[in-house]
Each structure stands twice: as C-alpha cells, then as structure tokens.
Amino acid sequence: MNEKVIVVLGTRSDSHVERVTQRLADRGCKDVVVIDYHAGTTFSLELDRHANRALTVDGRRLPSDCIVWDKTKILPGTRYYIRAGDESSRGYAAQEWRAYYALLAAFAGDNAVNSSRSRLCMIKPYQQSTAAAVGLRVPTTLVSNRKEDIAAFQTRSDHMIIKSLSGAKVSPKGEGEYVPYVVMTMRVPAEDIAAADPDSILICPHFAQEEIAKAYELRVVVAGPRIIPFRIDSQRHESTQVDWRKATALNEYSRCELDTHLEGQIHAFMKQMGLTFGSLDFVIDKEGDAWFLECNQDGVWAWLDDLVDGEITDAFADELLRRWKALDAQAMAA
Numbered sequence: 001m002n003e004k005v006i007v008v009l010g011t012r013s014d015s016h017v018e019r020v021t022q023r024l025a026d027r028g029c030k031d032v033v034v035i036d037y038h039a040g041t042t043f044s045l046e047l048d049r050h051a052n053r054a055l056t057v058d059g060r061r062l063p064s065d066c067i068v069w070d071k072t073k074i075l076p077g078t079r080y081y082i083r084a085g086d087e088s089s090r091g092y093a094a095q096e097w098r099a100y101y102a103l104l105a106a107f108a109g110d111n112a113v114n115s116s117r118s119r120l121c122m123i124k125p126y127q128q129s130t131a132a133a134v135g136l137r138v139p140t141t142l143v144s145n146r147k148e149d150i151a152a153f154q155t156r157s158d159h160m161i162i163k164s165l166s167g168a169k170v171s172p173k174g175e176g177e178y179v180p181y182v183v184m185t186m187r188v189p190a191e192d193i194a195a196a197d198p199d200s201i202l203i204c205p206h207f208a209q210e211e212i213a214k215a216y217e218l219r220v221v222v223a224g225p226r227i228i229p230f231r232i233d234s235q236r237h238e239s240t241q242v243d244w245r246k247a248t249a250l251n252e253y254s255r256c257e258l259d260t261h262l263e264g265q266i267h268a269f270m271k272q273m274g275l276t277f278g279s280l281d282f283v284i285d286k287e288g289d290a291w292f293l294e295c296n297q298d299g300v301w302a303w304l305d306d307l308v309d310g311e312i313t314d315a316f317a318d319e320l321l322r323r324w325k326a327l328d329a330q331a332m333a334a
Helices: 016-026 088-113 122-134 147-155 190-195 198-202 244-250 260-273 302-308 312-334
Strands: 006-009 030-037 043-047 052-058 065-068 143-146 160-163 208-209 214-223 227-233 254-255 277-285 291-297
Touching: 006 088, 006 227, 006 277, 016 030, 016 302, 016 312, 043 088, 052 291, 065 088, 065 312, 088 302, 122 143, 122 277, 122 291, 147 198, 147 277, 208 312, 214 260, 214 312, 227 312, 254 302, 260 291, 291 312, 302 312
Parallel strands: 006 030, 006 065
Antiparallel strands: 043 052, 143 208, 160 208, 214 227, 214 277, 227 254, 277 291
16 A cells, blocks of 8 residues: 555644645645544544554545644633533543544654654653753743742742643633633742642642743744744733733734754754644843743644744645655655
8 A cells, every 4th residue: 555644633623734734735745634523533443463553534544654743632612622422521522532642643653743752741841951951041940839948939039930830721610621711820929928828839739930031022833944933022011921821912923033043952952852843932031042931832823824924834734745755755665
C-alpha cells in the first residue's frame, strides 16, 4: 500500500484545523483524514495477537505509516467540546476521545506532530528549566503548599504573582467537566499571604513567580523552521497589565521581528522539548530583555493569522506537507 495520508486528530469545528487542511488541499495534498468527533467519524483500531495494527476510518483502511497532527482541544465550555449525548455522559466521552487521540499519536511515533514524547511534561516550571538550559531568561519560581515558604519568597520579590500550575480551569459546580472559568495570573499582596489560613494553602500546590516589569509582551508562533512573532501592547490598559487575556480585545497586536540570537534560543528550546508546533509567551522588560514564560503546544493563533494574511496557516501547512513528502521519499527508498 503506497498511500500518503495526513491524519488530523481534532475537529473541523476548530478553525485551525479547517484553515490548515484547506491550505494543504490547495497545495496538492488531497488525502487528509480528520478523525472528527463532531462529524460522526467512524473508526476501528484492531490489534492482532502480535500487536499488528489495522486502523480503519469511515470504512477505509489507512496505511500503517501516516503523518499525524494531534490538534486535540476538547475543552469544556468551548465550541470544541463534546456535543453528542446528554450532559452527564459528555465528561466521560471527552476523556475517552482524549485517550484515543493520545493512543493514535503514540502509535505514530516520530510521525506525530507534536510527538507523544513532547507531551509528557508541558508544565511551566519544567519548560522554564529547559528554557534556562538553552540560555533564555526565566523568572524565579516557587511551587509550594507551605505558607511560610510562600511568604519568604514574596519578601525576596518586588512583586509576586500566582498562576495555575496545571493550566486547568475552576469549576463552579464541583467535580466533573463543568469548567468554564479560566484561572488568570494575579498579583498577591503580602498582607493577603499573611492573613491566609495555612491549611487553605496546604490543600494544593501553589505556583508563584517574581513579576517582571513589562514594557510589552510577545506571542511567538513556531511551526517547524518558521518563527512568527507578535508584539502585544498589554501595558496600555490596567486590566491587561498582569494577564493580557483578561481583556484580549483591548490589546494591540502587531507582527514584529526577533533578533537572530533569540530565534536561535527558541529553536534550541523547541528541539529540547521535542516540539514541532508551539506558541511561546515572553515578557519584554523595561531594558528590552526577553523573559520566557511558557509554551503552549496547542496555542490558539487564528486571530493572529488574520492579521498576517494566513502566514501562520502557511507555516503549519508547509511543515505538514514537508513531512508528508518525506514519508513518501522514505517509502520509495525502501
């Protein structure tokens, strides 16, 4: 079977998937299969007693080697979430879909973009450790559930901020998948820490950082060799100074350029993390130095793509197409 197929794990309801698959078609890659949980895609993955795999999607047997783009974004409270079934069953269905996508990405190995290896630890302090190892500046950080340590850390910083370690959301209804509230980055005054009940801090890890005084911020989209940076003028409005996501419509976003040294560090970080695609966030301080905050491998970028006439879509499609062609070359060589 000498087929070349790109398999997308996600839904065309996600505009990122629709943009990239359409651009691939425009460039001659007609064989893109989206395993779409919104569109009623049917599939079977069978393993025999020797663990040989057979994947069938909508009645079609797919080749054993496919390029797999894992664009999983099954987020509660968004248009990407599970629609089928009743409310009580959607949380379970969402977990099963996430597990199935993770399974297909793991089986794809190096043909998965991003790879399963790169997804093992996307927790921010781990990313910061990797970023520092390639020469990027990172803020001092503490993860603790001990009030005394958090208070001591605060005394060593001009300002301290608290973030979510997991990037999870807060549920107003308790357990389950009903989680529409994002935990934003926030300043925490010393008097609030002093007044806090130690047992309330003990409940879970708390992720604290020194606050870097900002001139502006960067969102840097990376797709393979392409680096596409945007300046975010978050300091013009009080509501966006600590976390620009609090009022995204107020910010001004503009395409910018990075110096070659910073670009080299970003490429080194992506290589160390095993990432092909990612959206990186930086703070630019008052002296013009860049401070790495985090990398989101599934970062939203469609609104930025509209500012640059589809440049990001081009970059994603080009990288998938490059891998698609390389897979064919390998097959021909064999």
